[in-house]
Amino acid sequence: MDKQFQPVTGGNKSMLLKSPAAACCGPAQKIDDSIFRQDFVTGTFINEQVTFPVAATLLTRKDRWNHVKARTGSFRNNFTVVPGLYAVGNPSSNSDVFVSANYGMSFNYLREALHGMNAWILVLDTKGINVWCAAGKGTFGTAEVVNRIRLSGVEKVVKHRKIIVPQLGAPGVDAAEVQKQTGFRVMYGPVLAKDIKAYVAAGYKATGEMRIIKFGVIDRLVLTPMEINPAMKKYPQFALAVLVIFGLTPEGIIFKNAFYDGMPFLLGGLFAVLTGAFMTPMLLPFVPFRSFALKGLLTGLAVFVPLSFSMADVFQYSELTQLAFVLLFTAFTSYFAVQFTGATTFTHLSGVKKELKYALPIYIVTAVLSAFLILYDRVGGMI
Amino acid sequence: MKYLQNSTLKFFPEKCTGCGRCTEVCPHAVFEMSDKKAVMKHKDKCMECGACAKNCAFGAISVNSGVGCAAAVITGMLRGTEPVCGCDSSSGCC
Structure with a gap:
């Protein structure tokens, strides 16, 4: 050298x-x-x-x-x-x-x-x-x-x-x-x-x-890759879960149609990572609320409500699946937004604990509920 | 940018000798010197890093500081322990 x-x-x-x-x-x-x-x-x-x-x-x-x-x-x-x-x-x-x-x-x-x-x-x-x-x-x-x-x-x-x-x-x-x-x-x-x-x-x-420590747009930008990376590590498991749920039929799991039917959810997962781990950190000072869970809730709704309507049009989703789409990915976005607290220069442990005390159970319930809604919508009628 | 207002920072003015260390170490200018004593001016900017309490030789400041990342808190909540940072694994730590 x-x-x-x-x-x-x-x-x-x-x-x-x-x-x-x-x-x-x-x-x-x-x-x-x-x-x-x-x-x-x-x-x-x-x-x-x-x-x-x-x-x-x-x-x-x-x-x-x-x-x-x-x-x-x-x-x-x-x-x-x-x-x-x-x-x-x-x-x-x-x-x-x-x-x-x-x-x-x-x-x-x-x-x-x-x-x-x-x-x-x-x-x-x-x-x-x-x-x-x-x-x-x-x-x-x-x-x-x-x-x-x-x-x-x-x-x-x-x-x-x-x-x-x-x-x-x-x-x-x-x-x-x-x-x-x-x-x-x-x-x-x-x-x-x-x-x-x-x-x-x-x-x-x-x-x-x-x-004084600042937290400008460049400071935030350079931190986002290490927010996106760990989130994407869990993507394969998420994708598998989506394919299983959308492949479920009374005859068993059939992956043939799962890719097409599940496509909005496969893409939704990627959008949730981008919205929660990139967009929310970048827009941080401009998103209302001090709580990161609420910030993520807002950006999540802003992205996934409109998206759910266009997805519903193209993929002929029912309102139940559409609801599951919004619920699940807004929860994901909020979750990823809360993760960013670890990288900021101004959040504190007591606050993160307080946020997660109510947010973590909501995330878990929402994920389970969304899966249930989709399943009910797809195979519920057949059983 | 400000975060939630439940910071555990506490200041005991009667113990303050006015050395000014807290104004030196705080990255959010929570303390200011006034009349040769420290004043807790912006408690809502505290991030519980613990620098002030650690460096106050007179015990005039207390704060519960700790690993503040959500991943650590979640791991702690799920295991029923204090926040645990997964620094030893390959996952990127704070």
Whole structure:
């Protein structure tokens, strides 16, 4: 892979080696060198006889492609960085220490934001999860900060006693406790890595604006693939259920007509995913109600009531089946809309619990009722 | 955008020393400093992330924080447990 950027330019303490692995100091020392073998490591940096990897601050095309893969599929589960201390530029014992998670995207945004600076990055072991989610679960937490300060050697590398932790790491980190255990004062940086330079320039002060998490249309858009993906994983089971129900006759299940008769429901399932997992998130601020279940109910009705009439015309559905169509897919849409709470930046656990307490039983009853209506409509008369 | 108003955030002003940590960590500017003390200004914007309570060294804030994703809550409801996040499986976690 091309090393597009080599920030280490000289100086008696630093050296750039072609093979990072060769930085290891002697045959007697058995060092796990996986930290040096990562694509973004452009060289090594020796400080107080300890060798640190230097992280590039320009993202490559491959890095950006990795972000796309992480946003859309299971690559996110293996998008990790080796925890430890990294050098950026040509850091000294006075340089700032920025803390990050060992999720590739978290780390990449940070190193990109530090372009042109001399700094240290302390990567925690958050099991490959991003800063905010890991903080919520506590893996980006007090214990791991304390642990990584001790393991990484940062205590020897810098003279000062402060670390800059991303603000979104705060749900997991007890700043006072970290200071008590390590002597390092925790300073909370801005929400977004891209504001770090301004934060540092302002004397380590974030403006009110930098402290607030937003949830704009692009923020929502990039999250939708991972809403659609898991929903679509269940589609084959749904399709099978539709075919069985529409294939049921007094003589047994006959799939011959099931595809044609069930077509509106097979398509309806796809529309419900799009409406609940894509359209509702995109239109989120414009759909009335605070409750996501109700938001989904509205978008679901808006899509499936008109659709049911056109389907009924083409496929000669009775009113009962038409009703089942609207009920089932509105419930699906609402369900997918509620799922989006996990991705938003402003919903809370108590609210999600409250919503689901009434919504989940309704979803289950509606699904069963819809199936019953269709069955009754199709074979009820024959039995 | 605002969510339901049943956030469990509680503020005990008598314990507040005015250190300002809560205004630093809250991503929704729920707290503001006024007269060298914190004020819970926008409770309805709270998302129960727990950053303020975790970082208040004086116990002036309490909130029930936890995994807020619906999938976790549903799994918890069906199993009769607290919300369980399926992070270990291949399913994409929050």
